[in-house]
Amino acid sequence: MSATNCLRCLSRPSVSRGVVVPVFAPTRTAAAFSTTAVQNAMPSKAKSAENQDRSVKVYRAGRKMTIKKKSTTDRGKPPGPGERKAFRKKIVLSNDNALPVPWVPEMEAGSLSDPKQVGKIVSLPATLQDQLRATEAFQPTQTWGLFRKPSTLVREESVQLMGKMEKAVADKTTARIVLTGEKISGKSTMLLQAQSHAYLNGWIVIHLPDAQELTNGSTEYSPIPNTENPTLYMQQNYCLKLLQSIKKSNEKILAKLLSVSSHSELPQNITVNQPLLSLINAAKEAEGAWPVFQALWSELNAPAAANRPPILLSLDNLPHIMKPSAYRSSAFEPIHSHDLSLVKLFVDALSGNTRFPSGGAVIAATNRNNGPRIPSMELALKQRLAAQKGEEVERKDPYFKGYDERVERVLRSVEVLEVNRIGKREARSLMEYWAASGLLRTTVDEQTVSEKWTLGGGGVLGEMERAALLTMRV
Amino acid sequence: MASAANSLRLCLRASRQISARPATASPLLRRALTTTAAQCARPGRKKGWKDPSDNFEFPEPYGDKVFNDLGEQLRYSLENDELSEADRATVQRALTDWENRPNEDKLEEQQIIKDIDKEFATLRAPVRARKNSFWNSEEQDTDLITDEVGEDDFEENDMMAMGHAKLEEHREYREYARIAVWEMPLLSQFAKEFVPPKENEVLRFRYTTYMGEFHPADRKVVVEFAPRDLTELTEVQQSKLCKLAGARYNPEKQTIKMSCEKFELPAQNKRWLGDTIARLITAAKDPADTFEDIPLDTRHHKFKSTPKYPKEWYMSEERQQELLAQRKESLELDMKKRRVNELIDGVKLIKNGVLATVREQEPVAVRVKGR
Structure with missing residues (x-):
């Protein structure tokens, strides 16, 4: 294709030649050297604002300052009230993508207390799952959602703990135990195991899933009438929630248990020989929840002749109830956590003031991540632990002011169970379970186990999970 | 000028x-x-x-x-x-x-x-510093070695001032070198043999000298002693002495350290320290109040913990054997499991699992008549 333009002269052949002949007007001789096209001068512009004569006022006309509205992008419907929290607290207990592990047996009544079972994985039966869900024993931070079926490892500590619980039932005493240990070493899971054991053995379980909820000022509170020195406070909303969870998780047993005394003070009159389930049902609203809970507690602790089942009272995040709460009295003085009636109930049981007539256990777990530092509690636990091991007991610092005598009184005679690091044998069976679930893409031999065990701080279970399970390399 | x-x-x-x-x-x-x-x-x-x-x-x-x-x-x-x-x-x-x-x-x-x-x-006329002067910079420096006037003019009769200064520096070096070689060894004549303190020499004094120069701290005398060394005191009296010493007691080293610079001469200060210690000891011996009900206050002292490499972690022959045995045992365990095909391989399991699900769920197209 030939070019339409002559490339040498860059002039268009189509344009008539006659026009191109330049006419040099004498006035334009000065611009002979310019490379631009010959054009008439532009008409002179109006004077710019700077050069304008200031004496003459000129009003701007025709223009207005307008603020542009930001264009709002449609972000969709915001989550409704409570939806975010529900998402945060959502607990997923199964994962259909994970492989089922055929050789994991279901948990039975005696499987957690059997020393032969140490280092084995057992799965939670469906009914137990529902019960534990009702008491909020599962926590969203735990890795239940990765596996096909929720299962736990039977550890040496769990066998010890269940042994203590069984012994307490046999002796009709109350085992008072505090679980301590490093961060993510499995204290809350140990609580879950204790509850599982209790449910499977027909105990009544009352579980306070997070002590923080009781003391950080997030639920309503009111003084209990006719209490002086110190004034006690009830948290009716929390009580109602607790009653409902007790009802849901212990329904079968409570339906069989009959009341031994009449409770005319309740909104719904409860007479003798009515099932305790109807007693709980009497609490329809938050208003009467605390008296109903009190009535239930007195029924459960009825004299030994009533043949009540053993009770497990458990609480997670213990340090939160070992300090002044975020609540204030009418004189605007901080209320000590032990003056909150529910906490007082737990603390009385933990200190040994309340004894369960047919035996039982009070188990509390400390927390290290979010827990406040309570010097008295830390010292008391250290002292108990040293005394149990037969070592020299650390003394109280006589010049330190941060001790709390009420806390010391509570923890004076508790038993401390340290949730330690797991051994390599336990670690191996755990990792085999992970691999069998399709979550660990390696051959589980001694070397891998040793590697992950070391990476996990020498067998800190949560750290091992972080090292092997949560950072999977595909 | x-x-x-x-x-x-x-x-x-x-x-x-x-x-x-x-x-x-x-x-x-x-x-x-x-x-x-x-x-x-x-x-x-x-x-x-x-x-x-x-x-x-x-x-x-x-x-x-x-x-x-x-x-x-x-x-x-x-x-x-x-x-x-x-x-x-x-x-x-x-x-x-x-x-x-x-x-x-x-x-x-x-x-x-x-x-x-x-x-x-x-x-x-005395030169007074000007009010607004910066570091009194206009003041004449009378201590200069050279007078700085015409310093850089070479007049062909002598070295320049810098050269003289360099020579002077060399002279100084050489003087100290001579001292180091000839005179310092003679100091060894005055060396005294170290005699460890006897049992009754409990107090350790420290004096300060600034080599003849005046210094406000040259009068200071410090004494340090361990109450444990005062054998004339019973244990109760020793602990009372520690409590009396207050913040001067170091619970980590278990010593009392006190100093004095009240007086003009070191000797006077030392005397005062001696008297004070004597008074402390008599007070500690006083049986009227033994301070046994008062716990020792150590809030003034910050205890330092220096982590040490644990003894158990040092490699020894025994430990080596132990580790070898462990490794051998674990290897044998693996071998045994491998032989009976019990060793769990995550990759293989996943593959098998995926295959199983695919086999189960793969839909098969079926032709329906009439469509």
């Missing part, structure tokens, strides 16, 4: 040597060369008297007296000073000499002195 004065002095000195004045003139005549006001040097100090123009010293003022001329001064000296016979004769001679001089001479001399006075008035 100082250098100007210096050169002026040198010029005057040169001119003095060629002056026609008689050498017998009284020392007072040399006053013309000084930069100070016309005042008489004290005749009583004649023995150590030097030419004031040489060392540039300002002689002390002759009381409050101000003299108009030399004759007056000489007369005053004859009347009031205690002079030896020879001095008296010299002064007398100078006086008569002065009186015999023609009047113009006297006036001329006075004029010269006045001129010099005028010239040097600025020098004598």
